[in-house]
Amino acid sequence: MRAISALWLAMAVSASGVPGDPGETALRFLEKVRSRQLNLEPGGDTALAPQTSEPKRREIARRLSRMADDLGGDPLEVGAVHIDGGLAGVLVRKTDGFDPSHMQVFPIAVVKRGETWAAAPVPASFENTGFGYDEALRQRLAALQDWMLREQVLDLATLRDQSNERMRRNIEKALPAETLRTLDSQQAAGRFASACARRNLPEILALLGGLSATLPEDWPLRLKAAEAAVRAADPRRPWHLLMAENVLRVPVYHEEEDGEALVSIACLDPAGSGPQSATLQVEVIHLALAKTAEGFWRVDPPEDFLWDPGENEAPTDDDLDYDLADAFAGKLAGLDPPVPEPSARQAMEALLHRLQDGEFAAAVRLIHPSVEAGNHPYLRVARLWQFLRAPGAIHRAIPLSFQENGDRATAICQFFSARSPDRFDPRVLNFQKTAEGWLWIIKGGEATEAWARAEIKRLEETWQDRLLADCPVIENLADSGSPGEAEARAVVEAWLVATASGDVPAALRLTARLGMPDSKSAVLRNLGYEMTGSQHHSGPPAITGVHRGGVWTAVGVRSAPDGKAAFPLYPVVQTPAGPRILLEIDLFATKNRSREFLNKTALERLRHLPPATAAGLRELFLKYQAGIAEIPPP
Structure with a gap:
């Protein structure tokens, strides 16, 4: 039987380049099912018989909708094809994922009408295609349907048996074993963080141990967690901290001894955390690494990376390392130094533009580093970012007053909210001149702060006039x-x-x-x-x-x-x-x-x-x- 299956597979490969062949027809059918653009009317995208009743069509449509959910977004490929005159059975595989449990084989019945092949509307069946049921035809149809169901099971088992080999090939395309072997523990942790930020699943899996001859004991959990994080629009924490676009990530600690290492990364997420993203703080991720027999440094993530999203609550580590979090500002200023603007007004305009429409990292480059202030300037700018980028809201910072005095400058902005558009909400932005140019500072000088207090008092009566200066x-x-x-x-x-x-x-x-x-x-x-x-x-x-x-x-x-x-x-x-x-x-x-x-x-x-x-x-x-x-x- 396996020899016959191999012969049918060979037929599929040799026929795959022929326009309108059964394999191509089955693929086209499933792509339309996946995009929910299938025309299920008689004479449309299937071989549906005109006499099919309306209730039956609705039932078929429901089945195909469930199939669309199963198809997901992974690429499809034609497997074995069995052709019997004007009838055919086609196996289509979904294999692109790395998790064997996600692999599927879809059996599709195909019929030939004249010179054109068309997919039957019901998977693995010639039902509702309008064939007359004489005994000889009944036997041919039954044999093809039995073949599709039997081969579906066998082909899926084969695919899953071969999944580790397939996975290794796909991983090595992204990060060859030779390259992985050259990385030290710090570089491996950095490469893992970079792969997460780029959502490069093969590279993530390589660093989680996917290229080891013996996979880690918890490999199914690692695979499932990484794949779910990459697929999610907004992955749960702590994956979110390594994958979200505007999170700042700074390595703050590294130690290594006897084939084991620990790398700690401090992260600042301007979107915040907790209920309604109320909490803004520097969060620390600890990555343990181990040297494998092949000479790779493997990332062994904490349990909260591997927690099943179906559970009610993720494990948490209550021992927040405050010393490492406090090192964030100093390390960041060393790795990504501030970039001043030529004038105070340009610094204000650049800061507002970056907070409103740019990248958080670009806004942070306008912060004046201060040992005394520590992380507070970064948290303050993150709070401004969070307000201006609040999901589902329209907030804008609009300059109302500006004063420059020596090496200090102050801007007063109305923080406009479309939900409270006539409410006065002034915010003060302070700037300081350095040898290289102007940067934002968390606290102004005595004179500028006095000016700001008096100016806000005046603006209480006049801010609407300034905002509406161009409204005649x-x-x-x-x-x-x-x-x-x-x-x-x-x-x-x-x-x-x-x-x-x-x-x-x-x-x-x-x-x-x-x-x-x-x-x-x-x-x-x-x-x-x-x-x-x-x-x-x-x-x-x-x-x-x-x-x-x-x-x-x-x-x-x-x-x-x-x-x-x-x-x-x-x-x-x-x-x-x-x-x-x-x-x-x-x-x-x-x-x-x-x-x-x-x-x-x-x-x-x-x-x-x-x-x-x-x-x-x-x-x-x-x-x-x-x-x-x-x-x-x-």
């Missing part, structure tokens, strides 16, 4: 004329981009406001609503039309917050600075009474303008609302 005040629109259609469309398109990206200054530069006492707060609140809502759109908003009348050019938009259609209308007015959105007049086409009340309240804000001007926008809005057929019911 509308006094009278009677002689302004309405913006052109193309201009208004361009302003709203730029607004949608700015709000979706959270660019507060860019968004405010596209707005105008009324001169009412609460206009500044109203503009900021509506900006916050727009930015927060943009995070929940199921697709990009689209302009539906431009409506002009009197001094108004109103732009209608269709958006889908939380998957529900919404129809805002943006009033655009002409100002000395060009066309701007009058943001505090927020209007939505609706059948909802609460929203109708809000629309009415918004339009009443125009009461200080000439009556005809206010009536003009009201008429445009009513026409806009009447022209939308798909307004959701209340």
Whole structure:
């Protein structure tokens, strides 16, 4: 029987390059199943018979959906193929993973219609393909189905028997044994940390003992833990500390004696840890290493690396080595020295840009190292990073005041939050001039701190004016004329981009406001609503039309917050600075009474303008609302 199987496998290899052969057809079928793009209609991507009932199609679709989950993302390869005239059975293997328990063999029935092969919709079966069932055909179909099920079991057993050899070949491609043998214990630990940061699974496995003639006793645990960490979007700790993109990692300790070694790595994760990432601290990972009989240094990770994610709680080490954590700042400054900026203002701009949009390591290079301050400057910058990068939130640091005095400088920034856009949240950033240039320092001098306290007191009354410096005040629109259609469309398109990206200054530069006492707060609140809502759109908003009348050019938009259609209308007015959105007049086409009340309240804000001007926008809005057929019911 094995000789016959080998003959069928040889047939598969020789036929694999023929377009439209059974093996290629089976692969194409499974790729479409995996991507959930399979057309299951008769005449589609399978040999489904037209007379197949609808309940049966739904049952087949459910089975194929479960198969898509099993297929995962690993590459597929054709195994044995058995062809019997216009019928064929194909074994497709999933073997790319290193864990034998993840290997699978999928049996696929294939039929020939004219010159074209098509996969049967039910794996390992010719069911629902429309064949007539005379006795001779029944026997042929049964024989092929028996072959697929039998060979599936045998082929999977063979694959798993060969898994160690296959694994070793794949590992050696990433890190040859000769190269591994040249690494000392420090280099091996560093290579392991680097492989984790690059999520290079073969290299990680090489350093965990995968190239040893005798694998470690806990190899299944090591393999499972490493593979799960590499596959995870955000692996659990302590893997997270070695794999997450913006974690700073610094080796702080090394000892070696009699074929054993210990390397400790201090890590600072700006995302924090614990509930809601509330804790910011330097965490230390200890990696034990042992010299193997082959002359390799093997990493023997602590138990918390190997903990099964299915358990309720990971083991923890309560003996935090504070001395090693405290060495973080000094070691980091030696390994990655600070890079000053030529001027204090450039240092401020660079720091804010890196905290907002750059890499954490780049932001840290602007920190002035201080033996007295220890880790505190790094933790302070990490806290700023954490606020500005909070998941699901829109936060921005916007400079309000800046003063330079000798070798010291101070910036006061509003830390804007889309959830509390009209709340004053000032933060002070201090800078010091060194021989090479300007760096951020955790604490300013006496004079700069006194200036900052007095300036914050003044800003309590004026910060909104500074934030809205590019948002012109509308006094009278009677002689302004309405913006052109193309201009208004361009302003709203730029607004949608700015709000979706959270660019507060860019968004405010596209707005105008009324001169009412609460206009500044109203503009900021509506900006916050727009930015927060943009995070929940199921697709990009689209302009539906431009409506002009009197001094108004109103732009209608269709958006889908939380998957529900919404129809805002943006009033655009002409100002000395060009066309701007009058943001505090927020209007939505609706059948909802609460929203109708809000629309009415918004339009009443125009009461200080000439009556005809206010009536003009009201008429445009009513026409806009009447022209939308798909307004959701209340």
